Amino acid sequence: MSEWTEIVDYFRGRSMWMLHYCTGCGAIELPPTMTSRWDMERFGITPMATPRQADILLITGYLAIKTLKRVVYTYEQMQAPKWVLGFGSCTINGGIYWDSYNVIESLDKYIPVDIYIAGCMPRPEAILDAFVKLKEMVQKGEAKGYEKYVKNYDWYKANQDRVLKRTSPVLKEIEKVTKIG
Amino acid sequence: MADIIDEIKSMDLKTSWLGDWEFEVLTPKDRLAATLSYLKAKGFKAFMGLSCVDWIEEGNFELVYILQSYDLALEAIVKTKIPRQRPVIESMGTLWKLCEVYEREMHEFFGIEFTGNPNLKPFFLENWLDIPPLRKDFDTLAFSEELFEFKEDETHGIKSPKRIE
Numbered sequence A: 001m002s003e004w005t006e007i008v009d010y011f012r013g014r015s016m017w018m019l020h021y022c023t024g025c026g027a028i029e030l031p032p033t034m035t036s037r038w039d040m041e042r043f044g045i046t047p048m049a050t051p052r053q054a055d056i057l058l059i060t061g062y063l064a065i066k067t068l069k070r071v072v073y074t075y076e077q078m079q080a081p082k083w084v085l086g087f088g089s090c091t092i093n094g095g096i097y098w099d100s101y102n103v104i105e106s107l108d109k110y111i112p113v114d115i116y117i118a119g120c121m122p123r124p125e126a127i128l129d130a131f132v133k134l135k136e137m138v139q140k141g142e143a144k145g146y147e148k149y150v151k152n153y154d155w156y157k158a159n160q161d162r163v164l165k166r167t168s169p170v171l172k173e174i175e176k177v178t179k180i181g
Numbered sequence B: 001m002a003d004i005i006d007e008i009k010s011m012d013l014k015t016s017w018l019g020d021w022e023f024e025v026l027t028p029k030d031r032l033a034a035t036l037s038y039l040k041a042k043g044f045k046a047f048m049g050l051s052c053v054d055w056i057e058e059g060n061f062e063l064v065y066i067l068q069s070y071d072l073a074l075e076a077i078v079k080t081k082i083p084r085q086r087p088v089i090e091s092m093g094t095l096w097k098l099c100e101v102y103e104r105e106m107h108e109f110f111g112i113e114f115t116g117n118p119n120l121k122p123f124f125l126e127n128w129l130d131i132p133p134l135r136k137d138f139d140t141l142a143f144s145e146e147l148f149e150f151k152e153d154e155t156h157g158i159k160s161p162k163r164i165e
Helices: A003-012 A025-034 A065-077 A089-093 A124-140 A145-151 A153-164 B002-010 B029-041 B099-110 B140-147
Strands: A016-021 A045-047 A056-060 A083-087 A115-117 B014-017 B022-026 B046-055 B060-069 B074-083 B088-090 B113-115
Touching (some): A003 A124, A016 A065, A016 A124, A025 A056, A025 A124, A083 A089, A083 A145, A115 A124, A145 A153, B029 B060, B029 B074, B029 B088, B046 B099, B099 B113
Parallel strands (some): A016 A056, B022 B074
Antiparallel strands (some): B046 B060, B060 B074
């Protein structure tokens, strides 16, 4: 690693703009995190309106198949370097929606996640802890999820297409169902 | 308000109070439209919702129409059963336009066909090819395991490339 990269990584870690994709109930923990009670701007992190200007994508909770598609669009619009935080147990293994027909189980199969925040819900302290940890990782040059996505693009795309572009029924017992007409 | 109950009873429909302010009416499928338009004329003008219960053991879907009357401060719950094997019923869009939206949802989640409803397109689900997911014979756990908890080498029509770390 050259000295120049070290300097760049140092400054990257000190000014991170966050896009929060509020799919689930976890979004309710963000207003106290952003505002004066916990005030995440102390760490140089501030909410950002558009994906193209953001560095962090915070996925707050469960993702349905429909929202997964939008998350992938959003993630691909963001410019590297970019980092993904998976928030709550729903992004880790589906959480309480583990047997749902419409909620994905593990976010890491579809986009690379740098840090998971466990809990249902994680408190604002946990979110800030994750931000500080991410900052350290960025400054050490360890958070390289976006490079992993480029290297394994085919793998991620295959996983995404498997869910989003189904061409045949998932369960094979469809002949049991009576069709009308 | 008790006279409404008596009148419904005189129409040879089963009805009973469920509480102080709500009653249910059980009606056969072919008298549903007549029952609903009668109640609408009697003051139950607000259509609150339509839901469906899957009675898989007796082989029926039960459609539940919920109506309210603001003047009488009463709620009417109209229930009708249709066979599971051939779930077709006429649309109530002519009585309440809003009903068509609920019918679209019931069509998507239970596979019920509403004749006369022009808009039964997919609503919430994306690219759904299996049996309607809220039917009792749909195995949601098996579906979830099959689609989401796959092993990395296992593929379903798509060849999964090797992962580079």
